Amino acid sequence: MTTELKNKSPQKEKMLENASTLFWKKGYSATSMRDIAKVCKCKPANIYNFFHNKEEILFECLYTQNKRLLEKIKHFEDDRITKPSEQLREFIIIHLSHVLRYSKTSRLLFDTGLERLSRNNRRKVINDRDAYDRILAGIIQRGIESKDFSEIDAKLVTRNIASMIVRTVIWYSPKGQLSINDIAEFIYNFSLNGLSKERKK
Amino acid sequence: MTTELKNKSPQKEKMLENASTLFWKKGYSATSMRDIAKVCKCKPANIYNFFHNKEEILFECLYTQNKRLLEKIKHFEDDRITKPSEQLREFIIIHLSHVLRYSKTSRLLFDTGLERLSRNNRRKVINDRDAYDRILAGIIQRGIESKDFSEIDAKLVTRNIASMIVRTVIWYSPKGQLSINDIAEFIYNFSLNGLSKERKK
Amino acid sequence: MTTELKNKSPQKEKMLENASTLFWKKGYSATSMRDIAKVCKCKPANIYNFFHNKEEILFECLYTQNKRLLEKIKHFEDDRITKPSEQLREFIIIHLSHVLRYSKTSRLLFDTGLERLSRNNRRKVINDRDAYDRILAGIIQRGIESKDFSEIDAKLVTRNIASMIVRTVIWYSPKGQLSINDIAEFIYNFSLNGLSKERKK
Amino acid sequence: MTTELKNKSPQKEKMLENASTLFWKKGYSATSMRDIAKVCKCKPANIYNFFHNKEEILFECLYTQNKRLLEKIKHFEDDRITKPSEQLREFIIIHLSHVLRYSKTSRLLFDTGLERLSRNNRRKVINDRDAYDRILAGIIQRGIESKDFSEIDAKLVTRNIASMIVRTVIWYSPKGQLSINDIAEFIYNFSLNGLSKERKK
DNA sequence: TATGAATGAGAGTTCATTCAT
DNA sequence: CATGAATGAACTCTCATTCAT
Numbered sequence: 001m002t003t004e005l006k007n008k009s010p011q012k013e014k015m016l017e018n019a020s021t022l023f024w025k026k027g028y029s030a031t032s033m034r035d036i037a038k039v040c041k042c043k044p045a046n047i048y049n050f051f052h053n054k055e056e057i058l059f060e061c062l063y064t065q066n067k068r069l070l071e072k073i074k075h076f077e078d079d080r081i082t083k084p085s086e087q088l089r090e091f092i093i094i095h096l097s098h099v100l101r102y103s104k105t106s107r108l109l110f111d112t113g114l115e116r117l118s119r120n121n122r123r124k125v126i127n128d129r130d131a132y133d134r135i136l137a138g139i140i141q142r143g144i145e146s147k148d149f150s151e152i153d154a155k156l157v158t159r160n161i162a163s164m165i166v167r168t169v170i171w172y173s174p175k176g177q178l179s180i181n182d183i184a185e186f187i188y189n190f191s192l193n194g195l196s197k198e199r200k201k
Numbered sequence: 202m203t204t205e206l207k208n209k210s211p212q213k214e215k216m217l218e219n220a221s222t223l224f225w226k227k228g229y230s231a232t233s234m235r236d237i238a239k240v241c242k243c244k245p246a247n248i249y250n251f252f253h254n255k256e257e258i259l260f261e262c263l264y265t266q267n268k269r270l271l272e273k274i275k276h277f278e279d280d281r282i283t284k285p286s287e288q289l290r291e292f293i294i295i296h297l298s299h300v301l302r303y304s305k306t307s308r309l310l311f312d313t314g315l316e317r318l319s320r321n322n323r324r325k326v327i328n329d330r331d332a333y334d335r336i337l338a339g340i341i342q343r344g345i346e347s348k349d350f351s352e353i354d355a356k357l358v359t360r361n362i363a364s365m366i367v368r369t370v371i372w373y374s375p376k377g378q379l380s381i382n383d384i385a386e387f388i389y390n391f392s393l394n395g396l397s398k399e400r401k402k
Numbered sequence: 403m404t405t406e407l408k409n410k411s412p413q414k415e416k417m418l419e420n421a422s423t424l425f426w427k428k429g430y431s432a433t434s435m436r437d438i439a440k441v442c443k444c445k446p447a448n449i450y451n452f453f454h455n456k457e458e459i460l461f462e463c464l465y466t467q468n469k470r471l472l473e474k475i476k477h478f479e480d481d482r483i484t485k486p487s488e489q490l491r492e493f494i495i496i497h498l499s500h501v502l503r504y505s506k507t508s509r510l511l512f513d514t515g516l517e518r519l520s521r522n523n524r525r526k527v528i529n530d531r532d533a534y535d536r537i538l539a540g541i542i543q544r545g546i547e548s549k550d551f552s553e554i555d556a557k558l559v560t561r562n563i564a565s566m567i568v569r570t571v572i573w574y575s576p577k578g579q580l581s582i583n584d585i586a587e588f589i590y591n592f593s594l595n596g597l598s599k600e601r602k603k
Numbered sequence: 604m605t606t607e608l609k610n611k612s613p614q615k616e617k618m619l620e621n622a623s624t625l626f627w628k629k630g631y632s633a634t635s636m637r638d639i640a641k642v643c644k645c646k647p648a649n650i651y652n653f654f655h656n657k658e659e660i661l662f663e664c665l666y667t668q669n670k671r672l673l674e675k676i677k678h679f680e681d682d683r684i685t686k687p688s689e690q691l692r693e694f695i696i697i698h699l700s701h702v703l704r705y706s707k708t709s710r711l712l713f714d715t716g717l718e719r720l721s722r723n724n725r726r727k728v729i730n731d732r733d734a735y736d737r738i739l740a741g742i743i744q745r746g747i748e749s750k751d752f753s754e755i756d757a758k759l760v761t762r763n764i765a766s767m768i769v770r771t772v773i774w775y776s777p778k779g780q781l782s783i784n785d786i787a788e789f790i791y792n793f794s795l796n797g798l799s800k801e802r803k804k
Numbered sequence: 805t806a807t808g809a810a811t812g813a814g815a816g817t818t819c820a821t822t823c824a825t
Numbered sequence: 826c827a828t829g830a831a832t833g834a835a836c837t838c839t840c841a842t843t844c845a846t
């Protein structure tokens with residue numbers, strides 16, 4: 001799987017990156033093949049030597065991003081040793097770093113409409129999203145079972161934590177006062193207390 | 202202002218609603234004037250009897266939605282009597298209901314790229330978003346001052362709560378097991394505990 | 403049916419005519435929408451106000467031509483009074499005149515590949531071709547029954563006579579020595595002898 | 604000349620055949636170099652190792668076909684011994700067999716627009732067509748002179764006989780009831796009567 | 805208020821072709 | 826021989842928009 005991600009030619013890789021940035025900045029529909037070509041310093045026709053069509057570019061953007069993130073978090077799936085709260089902490093840091101580091105390209109993962117994708121490709125992307133959900137929900141679930149977290153709807157928590165992380169890209173600025181770590185720490189604490197057994201009286 | 206919202210002809214109103222739905226479903230760029238016309242059962246040229254151009258439609262969609270929401274929450278701005286936690290509760294219910302009730306049209310408010318808007322219109326939309334932020338942040342701030350909430354970055358909380366609310370449109374289904382109230386209650390509790398003074402030791 | 407053919411706007415009519423000429427001269431594929439537009443003295447986009455796509459133009463060309471010809475020959479279908487040989491004579495004159503008069507547009511009827519047409523439209527064109535075949539074959543058949551013509555495969559004769567008529571467009575020149583009537587007369591005589599009962603010993 | 608036809612590498616030969624089939628099926632313009640390459644199981648660029656450009660492929664298709672046919676009929680040119688009617692009979696059989704045997708590729712000879720060819724190549728093809736006409740017209744002419752055929756316009760007969768033969772490709776089906784010989788015989792008889800001195804009274 | 809016709813611009817895509825490898 | 830990458834031109838078609846009616 002790792003290899004699969006690296007098997008692309010550097011040119012194709014670069015094209016994907018450029019397209020991803022544009023998709024994020026202007027949206028998929030508003031980004032034209034000519035736009036992408038201009039950034040790639042080549043002619044539109046040449047892009048078709050690497051991709052069959054525009055949709056395929058979108059798909060590969062999404063797919064690559066998904067796989068990169070999953071690669072980083074998949075070890076949580078079977079981790080029954082580390083304390084769940086610690087796992088949650090790391091998870092948030094990893095995802096947030098991922099989101100904000102690649103900020104210009106990674107929003108796609110969660111927010112891009114998938115309607116444009118072919119049935120087949122849509123399925124693949126959804127599978128990855130499900131994998132993400134499963135991993136985070138797993139952490140929460142194990143925290144509940146170990147009494148570290150309160151009895152709470154694991155799926156709902158998953159969704160809300162993901163919402164907080166993902167939407168940081170909308171307002172985060174690297175030049176702002178808050179570092180990525182600051183924000184991660186904040187979301188972690190905010191979530192953790194929300195999850196803590198000891199509630200306010 | 203209230204009047205301003207109602208002064209539109211019913212036809213124009215209907216067009217806005219149709220356009221809004223399409224913008225939500227397919228995105229602004231991917232929605233053509235033809236698309237809008239078809240849903241309105243008229244010809245594209247006719248739309249120009251009501252709007253100067255496509256951007257104006259987008260703007261009026263955003264503007265109307267914003268105003269409608271602000272209308273519902275502006276009383277929190279000066280409310281120094283109701284308990285902050287109670288205000289937060291109500292706020293979440295109101296916004297979430299608004300978002301999910303109008304679900305097909307309201308996502309625009311928070312997620313649409315504003316790049317397409319003219320300088321002037323963009324400012325107006327941003328003003329409304331700021332007003333929203335200010336109102337929610339005000340509630341938080343007063344909660345902190347009254348020691349109901351812990352010392353915490355009010356702006357960050359604001360953003361994260363808004364993130365949770367807004368992104369429900371992505372996964373919420375009216376046919377699902379959770380009612381809008383269930384979800385509101387969840388987000389409220391989740392946030393409140395995250396805000397509680399008494400943390401777990 | 404006649405009315406149906408005239409119900410088109412004069413502009414659309416003109417476009418069809420122009421397109422037809424181009425299709426004949428350069429072939430369907432080699433004729434671009436730009437080509438058609440240029441001859442119509444309008445911009446390509448405008449053509450789409452009258453036709454959904456290029457294929458529809460081709461179809462309407464074929465369809466109109468077919469109907470025009472069928473209109474002229476359909477009375478032979480039930481004519482059991484006129485002598486078959488006389489019918490054949492008239493038939494050849496009519497079809498040949500049609501072919502060579504509209505020469506620049508009418509070759510399409512018989513020789514254009516129909517692969518480009520949609521299933522539905524292809525069917526319609528084929529129906530018309532069959533109608534043509536049926537009418538001519540009917541004349542032959544009645545000639546055989548009345549002993550005017552020899553016992554001969556009516557279908558084969560039909561095809562071969564049609565071949566002679568249709569392919570005149572390839573070599574006929576209005577400036578040449580032979581008039582349309584000359585050619586018609588020739589084909590008639592040639593066919594008539596081919597059909598005559600009295601063969602050479 | 605014979606050698607010239609065989610001097611091609613088998614690959615080039617195969618390419619010509621494939622291209623010919625495609626040209627016939629879809630037409631010259633609608634056939635792309637990609638199409639040809641795909642059938643040849645190679646990449647488009649490779650074709651340029653064998654041909655300078657697309658037009659050259661078309662030309663060589665036409666040229667080869669022409670030569671093959673002329674090869675088979677050129678002996679009629681000087682044949683003053685065999686009876687003209689017998690020559691005509693053989694001629695029809697040869698050409699029809701050629702046309703229907705190679706059916707998928709041979710229509711090109713007579714019906715392809717030559718506009719796409721360069722001045723030079725066009726001339727060559729036309730020369731071959733003229734040679735064909737000359738040979739057939741020669742047979743007719745000699746038949747008239749020998750009083751086997753009636754006084755008739757030899758050129759017109761030539762064209763019409765050729766029309767009948769060539770257009771069989773449009774409706775002939777190898778699975779049909781009529782064999783190639785049946786059809787040849789029919790056209791021969793039909794023509795012969797058309798040419799016969801003894802007309803019906 | 806509604807629309808048919810018109811248009812310049814640009815969409816995604818394919819074209820035939822070249823060239824270095 | 827074969828091909829991946831590159832390109833300028835052209836493709837069909839849609840875009841938002843205008844305007845006379």
